[in-house]
Amino acid sequence: MKLRFIETLQNIWKIDELKNRILTTLGFLLVYRLGCFVVLPGVDPSELGELAKQTDSGVLSLLDMFSGGAFSNASILGLGIMPYISASIVVQLLGMVIPYFQRLQRENESGRNKLTQITRYLTVAILIIQAPAYIYNLQYRAPQSILCDFSFFMVASTIILTAGTMFVMWLGERITDKGIGNGISLIIMIGIIARLPHSLVAEITSKFSASNTGGPVALLLELLLLFFVFIGSIALVQATRRIPVNYAKKIEGNKQYGGVRQYIPLKLNAANVMPIIFAQALMFLPVTFIGFLSNGEPNGFVNTFSDSTGFWYNFVFALLIILFTYFYTALIINPERMAEDMKRMNGFIPGVKPGKPTAEFIDTVMSRITLPGSIMLAIIAILPAFATIAGVDYSFAQFYGGTSLLILVGVVLDTLQQIESYLLMRKYDGLMKSGRIMGRSFGATVR
8 A cells, every 4th residue: 555655656757747737736826825824914912812812712713723723823824715605606606696697607718707706806895894893803803902093004904905805816826827726716725724733722722721521532532533433524525316318329230229328417415515515604794794893892693693502503504505406417417418318319318218207317316316415414414413412522523524624525525636636637546546536526427
C-alpha cells in the first residue's frame, strides 16, 4: 500500500499540467489563510477576547469556522465567502419564479456569464448591509479594540470587508479555472480543517480534566463514533441506483444489430454537500442581520436560532436541507434531456417506451431515491447537536457529521476524482486499486 501511494505521487508529479494545477491551488489557499490573520486597520487584536467568546458556540461558531477563524480575528476577510453563497442561493431561487432568470439558466455560456455578473452585484449589495452589521457587533462586543474615530472606521472597514469577500470570491474562481477542484468549496473546506487541531486539543483537554470522569475511555468511544459517521458520510455521497439501458449497436460486417447494455447511475444524494451549504447560509442571514443590527442585545428570535442544539434551529435546518436537496437535484439532473440523448443513440430502458415515458420514469426514480437521501443528509447534518448534548465539546462536536464533515467528505472526493481523471487520461493507475472514485458527476457506465 505504501509503495503504491509513493508511485501515485510520482505519477502525479510526472503530469506537468496536473502538478501545476495542484501547486497553483495550494498557493491560492495559502494566500487565503494568510489573509485570515490580517486584522482590520484601526483594530487592536489583543482586545478581541469578547468577540472570540461570542464565536465559541452557536451559529456564529459555524460562521467563524467557514471563514477559517477570520470572523473572530476581525480580519479583512472576516465575512468570508458566505455572502457570495447567499447571493448564489437567491439567484438560483429567482430562476424558479422569474422567466428572465429561467431564460438565462437555459442559455449556454452567455447566460451563465450574465448570472455570474448578477450574483456578484448581489454579493456586493449583501456586503453593504452585512459589513456595517459586523462592525456594530464588534463595537458592542469589544469597544476598546477600536482605536480610531468610529464614523471613519465604519466607512473604511465596510469598504475593506466588502473588498475582502470579493477577493476571496476571486480566489475561488481562479482555483476553479487554473487549479484543481471547486475553488469555493475548497476555501470553505480549508477553513474547517484549520479549526480541527484546536477543536481536538480542546476535547482532549476536557476529557482529561479533573472534573471529567470519562477520561480516555470516553475519548476513545467518541473517536470510534466519529470514524463510523465518517464512513457513513462517504457511503451517502457515493451511493447510487443503477438503471439499465439497452443500446442498439451495429455488428461490423453484418446487417444485424446487437444489444449493448449500459447503466445510468442515479445518485442517492446527487446534490452532494450543496444543500448543506445553502441551508446553512440561510440560517446565518436572519441571525446575523437581526442580531447585529440590534447591537447584540438579547432577542427572542436570535436566541432561538442561535442555539444550534435547540429543537427549532435543528428542525428548520433539517427541513431546509430536504427542500434544497430536491431543488438542487432538479437543477443538475434533467430527465427530459437524458431521455432525448438515449433516444438519439437508439437506447431505451427495458419495459419503458422511449421519449416522454422514459423522462417520466427517470424523474419518478430520482424523486423516490432523493427522499431517503435528503432525510439521511438532514440526519447527519444535525448529529452535532446530539453530540453536544451528550457532552462532547461544542467545537469538536461539529465534526460529528453536520456541515463540517459532509463538506470535507464531498469536497475531498470531488477533488480526488479530478486528480484521478488526469491520471487515467495519461494511462496511469487511478487513486483506487479497484473501481473509481464517485463524485457528483453522473453518466452511463458499463457494468
